[in-house]
Amino acid sequence: MANIIIIGNGPAGVSTALYTTRAGFNTTIIGKDSGALGKAKEIENYYGFEAPISGQSLIEGGISQAKRLGVELISDEVVGLNYNGKLMVQTKNQDYVADSVVIATGTSRMAPKIKGLKEYEGNGVSYCAVCDAFFYRGKDVAVLGEGEYAVHEAMELLPTSKSVTILTNGKEPLVTIPSGIRVNTAPVTALEGTQVIEKVIFKDGTSLAVAGVFVALGVAGSSALAKKIGAEIDGNKIVVDENMATSIPGLYAAGDCTGGLLQIAKAVYEGAKAGTEVIKYLRNNEEEKSA
């Protein structure tokens, strides 16, 4: 039986899973925390609750419902997504192969305030080490981030770059930094260069000469994951068609990560739509194989 991996245990991810598991497909959700909904203290515009309900209660209810229906829930952080004949989801701890993947990781509501970060996008600023490491071979590069995701990106760059420095931008590293990777914890104020990035400027007035800065703040966001596998994005939104399908066969996206109305009702609808479309996609594949 084909299997589905859903990245994200918010309303979009859980809603997808309710459909795929009830259709008999092995369904796994990988989520790392309670996402945007966990921050919502009182919700009173979602159907079916006479009194306001907390986001946390909605999450817990959704997760219990999914578990009861047979969905496997894994608490882990996804750091990579690629395709090697099959879709492959990489977490901090393990790699998972899937017949279909749904990205339901919500959206980032925070952007670092570093001068030059936006301006140099594509000219030294990258959001995907596996996609762009090739362009920086033999050069000094930096990774902006402080956690597991930053280390994952740094390790992708290490074999081909002259040097890799993790820039934690004033934070303490959250994980042990493997040997071979340098660390600079000073706050970053700007990225500078002429046509392309040439150096990072720190708040203390020092600078670091680099040809590229790879952004890997916090956890791998939806657009970063989509980019890794080559799916089309528009800014920080994943581009989907009316069936929540991305430009990669078997890869779907739902919820805040597709943009538009950032509300629970829309996340639940898109999850339901992605779930029903994944079912059709997998059933078609199975029919083709047995024909």
Ligand SMILES: Cc1cc2nc3c(=O)[nH]c(=O)nc-3n(C[C@H](O)[C@H](O)[C@H](O)COP(=O)(O)OP(=O)(O)OC[C@H]3O[C@@H](n4cnc5c(N)ncnc54)[C@H](O)[C@@H]3O)c2cc1C
């Ligand atoms: C303060 C606040 C108040 C709000 N109030 C309301 C309201 O009153 N009404 C309303 O309708 N909406 C409200 N919203 C919006 C609502 O919470 C979102 O629209 C909704 O939660 C989107 O669902 P989602 O499943 O797309 O994303 P999210 O709920 O953000 O879930 C994303 C999931 O992805 C997981 N994830 C992300 N990255 C990774 C990774 N790399 N690896 C593994 N897992 C990952 C997270 O752990 C999380 O489980 C509010 C939002 C906020 C922040």
